[in-house]
Amino acid sequence: MEGEGGPTGGKDMRDELIGNGAPNLTRCIQCGTCTAGCTVFELDKAYNPRRIIQTFLVGETPVEMRKAWLCSTCGVCTERCPKDVWPMNVMLSARGLMVRSRPPKGVPKDRLRSLASISRSGFAFSKKGGLMARRSTLKLPEFGLDKAELEQVRKLLMPSFGKRVARKSVER
Amino acid sequence: MPPSDEQQVRIGVFVCHCGKNIAGTIDCVAVSDYAKGLEGVVYSAHNLYTCSEAGQSELKKAIADHKLNRVVVASCSPKMHEMTFRSCVVDAGLNQFLMEMANIREHNSWVHSADSKGATRKAMDQVKMAVSKARLLRPLQPIRVRITKRALVLGGGVSGMTAALNIAESGHEVILVEKKASLGGMASLLDKTFPKVDCTSCQLQGLIDKVASNPRIKILTLSEVKEVSGFVGNFDVRILRRPTYVSELCTGCGLCVDACPVTLPDEVLGSLISRKPISLVSSPQAPTTKCSGRSAWDRSTVHTSSMPVGSRVAVIDRDNCTSCGMCAKKCPMRAIELGHPSVEESHNVGAIVVAIGFEHFDPRRKPEYGHTALRDVVTGLELERMLSPLGPTHGNVARPSDGEVPRRVAFVQCVGCRDDKSNPYCGRICCLITLKQIILLKEKFPDLDITVFYIDVRTGGKEYEMLYSKAQRLGCRFVRGRPSGVKGDGDRLAVKSEDTLTGNPVTESFDLVVLATGIGAPVDSKIVSTMLKVPIDPYGFLMEAHIKLKPAETVVDGVMLAGSCSGPMDIPSSVSRGHASASKVISLFSRDEVELDPIVSHVDTSLCKGCLACTKACPFQAVRPIEVAGGRKVEVLASLCKGCGTCVAGCPFGALDQYQFSDEQICAQIDAALETDPSDKIISFNCNWCSYAGADFAGVSRLQYPSNVRIIRVMCSGRVSSKLILRAFEKGAGMVLVAPCHPADCHYISGNAWAKRRIEQAKTVLSGRGINPERLWFVYVSAAEGNVYQRAIIEMTHFLEMMKRGEASWRVKEVLQEART
Secondary structure, eight states, rough: OOSOOOOOSHHHHHHHHHHHTTTTTGGOOOOOOOHHHTTTTTOOOOOOOHHHHHHHHHHHOGGGGGGGGGOOOHHHHHHTTTOOOOHHHHHHHHHHHHHHHHSSSSSSHHHHHHHHHHHHHHHOOSTTTHHHHHHHHHTTTOOOOOOOHHHHHHHHHHHOOOSSSSHHHHHH | OOOOSOOOOEEEEEEOTHHHHHHTTOOOOHHHHHTTTTTTTTEEEEESTTTSHHHHHHHHHHHHHTTSSSSEEEEEHHHHHHHHHHHHHHHTTSGGGGGGEOOOIIIIIIOOOHHHHHHHHHHHHHHHHHHHHHOOOOOOOEEEEEEEEEEEEEESSHHHHHHHHHHHTTTOOOEEEEESSSSGGGGGOOOOTTTTTEHHHHHHHHHHHHHHTTTTTTEOOOOEEEEEEEEEEEEEEEEEEEOOOTTTTOOOHHHHHHHHOOEOOOOTTTTTEEEEEEEETTTTTTTOOOOSSSSOOTTTOOOOOOOOSSSSEEEEEEGOOOOOOOHHHOOTTTTOOOOOOEEEEEEESEEEEOOOOOEEOOGGSSSGBBBBBBEEEHHHHHHHHHHHSSTTTOOOOOTTOOOOOOOOOEEEEEETTSOSSSOOOSSSSHHHHHHHHHHHHHOOTTTTEEEESSSSOOOEEEEEEEHHHHHHHHHHHESSSSSSSEEEEEEEEEEEEEETTTEEEEEESSSEEEEEOOEEEOHHHHHHHHTTTOBBBTTTTTTOTTTBBBBBBBBTTTTTEGGGSOOOOOHHHHHHHHHHHHHHHHHHTSSSSSEEOOEEEOOOTTTOOOOOOHHHHHHTOOEEEETTTEEOOOEEOTTTOOOOOOHHHTTTSOOOTTTSSSSHHHHHHHHHHHHSSSSGGEEEEEETTTTTHHHHHHHTTTOOOOTTTTEEEOOOOOOOOOHHHHHHTTTSSSSSEEOOGGGGGGGGHHHHHHHHHHHHHHHHHHTTTTOHHHHHHOOOTTTTTTHHHHHHHHHHHHHHHHHHSSSOOSSSHHHHHHHHO
């Protein structure tokens, strides 16, 4: 679990999740079907989607919130949830909130790095570290995006991640 | 027609606050003050609760003090309190039909709770509409019809039998129709019942014997009602009786069952045992014991000798029979006759009790729990059959896969309950069935290890919580968590869950998994609903007239509901609902005549040209041609007329009209509604039975929609003539909506079909006059579809706004131009 803190909790955050991809959040009856079927919970008890949703519902400061990054998005919870809470979507919404906070709080550093890299080069991984050299020894062609294409990528990032998030994370 | 000339119209308006239900949104004082300025109104008041005793006596006092001769009550839906206020004005010496209601609760305050201003404006319009109609009201005398004091009960389960017995014991004849071969219903499949965990058949058999031996009850098993027509006090029913194909010579020896070569999965225990098309049932009306067919699982026990009472007879299920005739050859008594035809009977009854029960949830709809795919996953009902001494295992609980006694058993609660993907409601009895079965299992196997996976254990009911305590005391483990799934684990079963109270995973192996499946709506509810015009809820259950106040009645007079066909119910409730419906039938039968609203059609022969358009429109042959001196005319037979008004709307010369819903009265309502800002408004014609009730349902469900709609109640959408639609557009209405029942559901057989035809005609006329025909909408709304009505109004308002912004056209020329470009 990387990053420090997270967006402020409470009712505002609950409403924001409801308005951003988790409309049925308040319908949860804590039955535990999501956790029971969760492929991550099987390996790591730290990630308990039912409990994360409960902290969102009661409006506690979401120490649990950062755990949303552990979701593998397999979708078993969403398929089996009897109340259509769509737990997977709740986790994705929580991630979105964290990324959109200024400065982004609770987002693992590697995700921020990937984001920055996408904004910079259009790819989730860095070209540095001898990647190109290794490619040329394997006789693989060079790759990359031109300026216009990069603009397009940044345009795509903007609605979800805000204007400067990627650039800022580069500075970090 | 205006009231008699010598008598001046003196209207009193009473605006109800309904506590905060209305006054919380609408400024009732302002509405009451506004009413004072309306033509004909001499008195206007507002009360906290007009329906209360104090409110009613105020109303009566005002009638006397101010010499009122018309009354307008602005309060809840007339479906709620029309009768209350009618009898109130009768007490004050007025004719009951001189009272008109404005529905400012269901159609206003509850659906516009965020738009106080709009709601108050709408309430004023509603009062104005009611006052303009009230000015034209005339005293009418109800039509009296004799009651046939014979009842029809649909369904021979616990509640149906209770109802039948009660009605018969009060001295009336009863026809009890059961689809299956014998009485008893779902209860006959149970071994023991909660809360006392006592023997089902001991109690059920007593009830069956009483019903079977009552001379006033005619029992028709293997029968189905095919058609119902008529109205309260005078229903005509057509019943199809299927034969058993076995005569009374049968001794129940069972040789025929041996001879039958066909095997099929059992109706209930399909995954466990098979049955044959020919089977033995206890005679004459013993519970259907599903075990009596030969069991593939336990071949040594073909005929259970443990049948409790009565002799047994064979019954053939011809739907699955191949007609090979082997049984007939084997029968030593020559009792089998495969050529018996089905017969149809017609009966006249005064009241109908619907007690068609429920259906168990099909566990295959939740494939993650592995029923059918995994043999040792069974439903609660299947376990019940195992526990029963009359069941295929003679009361021994065994794993279907290998016949071994299980050591670890898991119960999974809420399968097909509290689940938006199947049934969102609580099954109400599944928790208690599980608790009862735990006690039974622990009695048989004290060392059995039982785990219950639950979300909440719900034990609302007398002595129910004690069952929970007892199961806990017996050492049963309760894990709060709904399992995600059941998987095979060698020859055992792995249940994967979370203990939500500790947050720990629980993945354990069990020998037997029992799914506590919920209660689903009866399979026949759609058919019965169409046949009797009783609306069904979104889950398929039949709807009561009022969920709290009228649980035994339906919106159709003379049709009652009993038992779990109206929602999940335990046996105590089913019995009390049986009693309740019987008491409604008996109170109906305590009178000799029933009073019907005299809202019939009448003809002005001076205008009639004898074209007979009306006779074609009438679905009840109540309008007939007659030969008079002036040539051919028509007459209306009031006793046959049901008051839909379809003929009135069909008359091209305005010769026909309907009492209480006359052209003049409806036009007055339209004019009143459109006096101010007509282009912003939607005029909505709602039929009394479906869409008016649907709009009420939107209110009860608090479904919000824009406040620019003005609802006009008609008995049937067939009453809405082109004349009324055009009147609304002439007065400048923005949009007009005609909302009928769904095609097969019309209370008057074909009124909605006529409405559809007339809408098409009206659209052509509108185009001819240069009005965009898209401003006239036609939306089917059933009594349960508040959301459909809500959506229609929202979409229409959206369209209206588009027209105002110039994005859609008001006039047809522009529409055509748009189409061309």
